[in-house]
Amino acid sequence: MGRRPPTFRLKRRYLLARINPPWREFEAKELYSAVMEAATSLWGDRITACMQPSVVTVARGYAILRCTRGEDERLATAIATVVGANRHPVSLRTVARSGTILSLKRRMARMPLKGERLAIERGGRAMEAVRYAGQKIDLIEEGIKNQELLFFTDNELEER
Amino acid sequence: MALECRELGYDSAIALGGDALAREELGAHGIQVLKGYCIEEKSAKGVTAACRRAPGDRIIMVEAGEYAFNRAVISIPGIKILRGLWRAPSNAVDHVLARFAAQRRVAWDIELNPLVRTRGHARQRAIQRYRDILMLHRRLGVPLTISTGAASVLEQRGVRDAMRLCALFGMGQEEVYRALGTMGLLLRERRDVEVIGWAGDRPRSD
Known part of the structure; x- marks a missing residue:
């Protein structure tokens, strides 16, 4: 579907997750595959489709993930079961959640730097x-x- | 791992193996590390012998097995935790054993590792087993503990993640908090004096 007017758009929620180990660089696509695999195996195709998870950005050892509003708890549970990305062991720790990317980016700026x-x-x-x-x-x-x-x-x- | 544990919101942890000196030093960093001792014997006799060999300051936990083995293990003094119940056969525990464990104050462990690391049928089986254990806990009051079973920092999970994972089999927030505090409660509990042996000749009953 093409771009919709604001009142027709789905409401989104954003999660800030810390990437462990922080010294390993991951691309957003690699993390997306890992999150999708974890979400699909835990919640199944139907709920994952409703959740619409995606990785918005990866920077400074943190990732911002997106899902539809009301499904953020399920996404947080799913990312707790992520054990690897691109054949490297990894764990994602949910730090914060918000309705805007901007507030999470501000929060990310306050978090401790990568080692x-x-x-x-x-x-x-x-x-x-x-x-x-x-x-x-x-x-x-x-x-x-x-x-x-x-x-x-x-x-x-x-x-x- | 202990420092990561503190950052994840825990105030104490049970560690198996490792260096005792390092643990004492960690106390100054705001995390209490208790020493655990895991017994993986196949027979109750072996568990009893291993229990005797265990240093006195350790929290003793036993890997669960068949029903008869579990029943025998719960009756052995000094054992605090029965773990690995998700690996045990489906008939490894029942309401009789749960009541017995509640009386003996032996906690049953809910390990988060199978929920995190396994996929498909194996995870479904673990969730099913944990649902049964939770039902027995709610009805008969068998103490529960929650553990990550982590061997590295990457396998550790925070308190909120533990809540989310435990919600998969219907465990509520309050129940998770209580389960996380179970070990502290069991260690503080006052028990009646138990006679575990006689130094000299057994006194005559007359």
Whole structure:
């Protein structure tokens, strides 16, 4: 259907979601596929069609998603079941919801920035450290696909 | 993971394995990390032996199995949580077992992981199983706990996400809050003194 006059348009709701891990860059299309897969498998074709989910924008480690008004709770449930996008593990955390994109963009501007990246060396291995608000650090080693548990204590830092 | 847990709105978490020193340090960051101990034995005898081996400060949880096994496990002192009920056979629990668990104050765990990670028939089965458990909880008062079963930050889910996921099988907001506080309640509960063994010879009854 072509462009409709304002009174004929469907009312929309917008959700702001934090992308985890924030250091991985995703395109809106990749996230859209992941959200559609999660919504369709959870709610089925009929409800997903009524929901009309889409990814409006992805920036600074956050995504703004859109759905029809009244279906936002269902979309929030569906995005809680997103586990991967473009064959990379990912989780989406709903942060806020609103009736306008503008208010979510303002909210996004107030949210903490994506982690700053530092190149470090640990045990003779070159790593990239991504530091976030809340004393969190991700250590990423090139070519390593598995996860390794590391504990940093004050004593350890003094030795270094 | 503990810091992420705090950001997601939790004030405490139960961790299995890991480093005890790191956990004590986390207390200063506003999150209390309790130590858990998961037993995955196939027989009740094995569970009893594993229970004895478990350090005293651990919250002991057991992986559920067949009906008879679950019944035996609930009667073992020290066990706080029966988990993995969505994996257990469909006849693994019933109203008799629920009443027994309510008396013994052994909580049944609702794991969010199958709702998040599985698709299709497997998720439908988990939802169905959780509906049955919720019905037994409402009628007979068996304590429930909610866990993410997360092995990494990406598998963790916040309090609101937990509410949304639990709404899939009809669990209300108040019930979710109560289930999230169950572990704290069980740990604070005053219990009658239980005689778990005698240091010397058993005293004569006459």
